[in-house]
Amino acid sequence: xxxxxxxxxxxxxxxxxxxxxxxxxxxxxxxxxxxxxxxxxxxxxxxxxxxxxxxxxxxxxxxxxxxxxxxxxxxxxxxxxxxxxxxxxxxxxxxxxxxxxxxxxxxxxxxxxxxxxxxxxxxxxxxxxxxxxxxxxxxxxxxxxxxxxxxxxxxxxxxxxxxxxxxxxxxxxxxxxxxxxxxxxxxxxxxxxxxxxxxxx
Numbered sequence: 511x512x513x514x515x516x517x518x519x520x521x522x523x524x525x526x527x528x529x530x531x532x533x534x535x536x537x538x539x540x541x542x543x544x545x546x547x548x549x550x551x552x553x554x555x556x557x558x559x560x561x562x563x564x565x566x567x568x569x570x571x572x573x574x575x576x577x578x579x580x581x582x583x584x585x586x587x588x589x590x591x592x593x594x595x596x597x598x599x600x601x602x603x604x605x606x607x608x609x610x611x612x613x614x615x616x617x618x619x620x621x622x623x624x625x626x627x628x629x630x631x632x633x634x635x636x637x638x639x640x641x642x643x644x645x646x647x648x649x650x651x652x653x654x655x656x657x658x659x660x661x662x663x664x665x666x667x668x669x670x671x672x673x674x675x676x677x678x679x680x681x682x683x684x685x686x687x688x689x690x691x692x693x694x695x696x697x698x699x700x701x702x703x704x705x706x707x708x709x710x711x
Contacts, residue, residue, distance in 0.1 A: 555696025
């Protein structure tokens with residue numbers, strides 16, 4: 511009985527197949543890296559701030575004028591809406607949408623605070639509606655940035671053109687930003703992912 515010896519073509523095909531098995535994943539991975547492709551489920555809906563920006567320790571007060579140090583927020587995730595002066599109709603609508611996001615977190619609701627930061631570069635902060643807003647919406651934190659030096663810090667941090675929403679981590683770092691038009695469904699998805707994988711409880 512004559513033994514069958516592999517032909518040169520079959521040997522070459524075998525070698526090519528082995529090379530493809532080992533090389534192809536690297537080629538595909540490199541291509542995806544350079545094209546900046548990511549699986550849909552890992553795409554952030556907001557702009558990730560790298561590196562995260564620490565909140566100023568001072569410069570905020572409650573709606574009634576009491577000091578509000580940033581340390582009071584430690585241990586909580588924050589959903590922050592900065593506004594110039596008083597809260598207008600667009601601001602009120604954003605607050606309602608933020609409330610819906612908060613409620614949609616279900617059992618994780620206690621880990622999040624909603625914060626309205628009213629920024630006023632004049633230093634007078636003539637917004638008498640803010641205490642009324644705090645009374646009407648006791649489940650949010652209404653904060654004022656009214657000292658001129660700190661206002662500049664908060665304004666440079668949160669911006670003053672158009673409405674934005676920010677996520678702040680429990681260590682006090684501003685780490686994600688959403689510009690207009692704000693997709694609150696995207697905010698919710700990002701928060702759900704952050705709360706799920708966060709080691710801070």
